[in-house]
Amino acid sequence: xxxxxRIARKYMTLYGIFIKNCLIAQMEFRGNFIMSLLVESVxxxxxxxxxxxxxxxxxxxxxxxxxxxxxxxxxxxxATGMYVGLFFTNFMKIPExxxxxxxxxxLTKPVSLQFMASLRxxxxxxxxxxxxxxxxxxSIGWNAMDIPxxxxxxxxxxxxxxxxxxxxxxxxxxxxxxxxxxxxxxxxFEMAHSVWDANNxxxxxxxxxxxxxxxxxxxxxxxxxxxxxxxxxxxxxxxAAMALIGSLLLFVAIRLLWKQAVKGYxxxxx
Amino acid sequence: MxxxxxxxxxxxxxxxxxxxxxxxxxxSLLGAAFPILVQYFIWTAVYRYSGQAALFSxxxxxxxxxxxxxxxxxxxxxxxxxxxxxxxxxNGGLNKYLIKPVSYFGYRLVSFLGQKxxxxxxxxxxxxxxxxxxxxxxLLDVQAVRLTLFAFTLWGALLLNFLIVYCICAIAFYLxxxxxxxxxxxxxxxxxxxxxxxxxxxxxxxVKALQFTPFPYTIYFPVNVxxxxxxxxxxxxxxxxxxxxILLFFWISRLxxxxxxxxxxxxxx
Numbered sequence: 001x002x003x004x005x006r007i008a009r010k011y012m013t014l015y016g017i018f019i020k021n022c023l024i025a026q027m028e029f030r031g032n033f034i035m036s037l038l039v040e041s042v043x044x045x046x047x048x049x050x051x052x053x054x055x056x057x058x059x060x061x062x063x064x065x066x067x068x069x070x071x072x073x074x075x076x077x078x079a080t081g082m083y084v085g086l087f088f089t090n091f092m093k094i095p096e097x098x099x100x101x102x103x104x105x106x107l108t109k110p111v112s113l114q115f116m117a118s119l120r121x122x123x124x125x126x127x128x129x130x131x132x133x134x135x136x137x138x139s140i141g142w143n144a145m146d147i148p149x150x151x152x153x154x155x156x157x158x159x160x161x162x163x164x165x166x167x168x169x170x171x172x173x174x175x176x177x178x179x180x181x182x183x184x185x186x187x188x189f190e191m192a193h194s195v196w197d198a199n200n201x202x203x204x205x206x207x208x209x210x211x212x213x214x215x216x217x218x219x220x221x222x223x224x225x226x227x228x229x230x231x232x233x234x235x236x237x238x239x240a241a242m243a244l245i246g247s248l249l250l251f252v253a254i255r256l257l258w259k260q261a262v263k264g265y266x267x268x269x270x
Numbered sequence: 271m272x273x274x275x276x277x278x279x280x281x282x283x284x285x286x287x288x289x290x291x292x293x294x295x296x297x298s299l300l301g302a303a304f305p306i307l308v309q310y311f312i313w314t315a316v317y318r319y320s321g322q323a324a325l326f327s328x329x330x331x332x333x334x335x336x337x338x339x340x341x342x343x344x345x346x347x348x349x350x351x352x353x354x355x356x357x358x359x360x361n362g363g364l365n366k367y368l369i370k371p372v373s374y375f376g377y378r379l380v381s382f383l384g385q386k387x388x389x390x391x392x393x394x395x396x397x398x399x400x401x402x403x404x405x406x407x408x409l410l411d412v413q414a415v416r417l418t419l420f421a422f423t424l425w426g427a428l429l430l431n432f433l434i435v436y437c438i439c440a441i442a443f444y445l446x447x448x449x450x451x452x453x454x455x456x457x458x459x460x461x462x463x464x465x466x467x468x469x470x471x472x473x474x475x476x477v478k479a480l481q482f483t484p485f486p487y488t489i490y491f492p493v494n495v496x497x498x499x500x501x502x503x504x505x506x507x508x509x510x511x512x513x514x515x516i517l518l519f520f521w522i523s524r525l526x527x528x529x530x531x532x533x534x535x536x537x538x539x
Contacts, residue, residue: 035450042454046461053471057316057325187297194304205315
């Protein structure tokens with residue numbers, strides 16, 4: 001137990017150093033920092049067009065009014081912010097590490113290879129617009145739907161946000177993992193990103209078979225649906241706990257897949 | 271080498287280039303299908319809840335048809351040469367065109383058209399399928415004149431989009447790190463052209479204001495010519511306006527490039 005705590009502390013300290021290092025690097029090129037902010041804001045603007053459609057047509061999904069739908073769109077925006085901030089840069093780099101052999105150097109370091117390759121970089125500019133606007137939308141929805149601001153509501157929501165980050169990591173790393181076997185994975189990422197946007201709305205708009213696949217086979221809908229559903233009283237604590245266990249199991253599966261993939265790594269070009 | 275043979279060679283190079291990444295192209299077509307599917311489900315939910323026959327002046331069938339066609343057309347007219355031009359300017363690759371008897375504009379245009387030929391063919395096949403299905407479901411009243419004008423205006427859209435992007439590329443003479451800039455402009459142009467949603471969702475006054483810009487003539491207009499939303503008279507008028515924009519942007523592109531070229535310092539190469 002004590003040993004595990006020590007390892008966890010080591011990795012947390014290391015992650016803190018990564019963040020500090022990335023901040024220093026990004027502050028060196030302030031123009032790029034501002035451009036990143038702008039790029040993500042334009043993407044956000046494109047997403048907000050969906051909000052425009054929702055309000056202009058007064059769309060109700062399963063009895064949830066437009067203001068309530070903001071909870072879902074807001075959660076999707078926050079999840080997107082988390083993805084582009086914490087994982088995106090790393091996952092795009094993994095195929096390059098494999099291609100140019102820089103994974104070799106990482107293999108020699110006294111830390112977990114998966115930790116090093118998939119969490120080394122943190123982008124602090126990209127997520128700002130998403131996270132700010134996403135939480136504003138969630139607050140508007142929270143307020144408009146008269147959801148009480150109790151500790152239990154808050155704790156449940158935070159728990160499901162953590163679940164959503166874990167699942168995001170597990171699902172979006174798959175194209176990068178496949179690059180251990182295939183050389184060209186650019187279009188796989190492109191596909192993954194277009195599937196990602198299916199989460200912009202409550203899963204209730206999709207037919208039952210898509211909902212089932214998106215919940216049990218590829219748990220994409222868990223990322224943005226469970227948090228708002230919990231707040232709206234459509235999801236019990238039991239399901240929230242099951243989502244947590246499911247996400248941890250998924251993480252274990254991805255961990256095993258990673259180990260399997262690294263076994264076949266032949267360090268081709270270095 | 272005479273001019274015709276030269277441009278024929280560039281054209282065929284463009285075709286070969288597009289065939290080089292055909293697997294990527296098919297996957298990206300598949301990738302384009304996802305946003306269309308998501309929008310299909312959203313619009314279905316919107317129309318089911320509202321219970322109205324038409325929203326933003328589109329019936330349910332029309333809006334689905336618009337979403338599919340706009341997705342296809344925006345894929346077709348998309349340009350991928352911005353970064354190459356920026357690199358040519360930044361790293362001095364432009365030098366080899368300046369000292370040879372070939373126009374850089376001509377090279378880019380002919381190579382772009384060459385790259386699009388196969389795409390145009392595949393899109394045409396997909397369109398035939400879509401037109402056939404939607405006319406069988408009585409969503410679309412197929413008229414020969416509309417089909418012909420659509421084919422014309424689609425080429426016009428391709429050319430106009432090329433010229434707009436080519437003008438924007440001239441900014442690379444002034445800014446060194448420009449890849450972010452292209453991401454922003456291409457997304458904004460796509461939204462303003464009606465590539466994501468029909469322009470009507472922005473409200474009537476915005477649609478009217480956008481009519482005075484070139485953007486609707488790249489996606490919104492061609493799609494509505496085919497879908498039958500544009501009136502006959504407005505169709506011919508639109509075609510003329512599109513032609514006018516093409517001429518104007520051709521002139522602007524010459525002007526901006528001539529002025530910017532004076533700034534070019536031919537670093538590297």
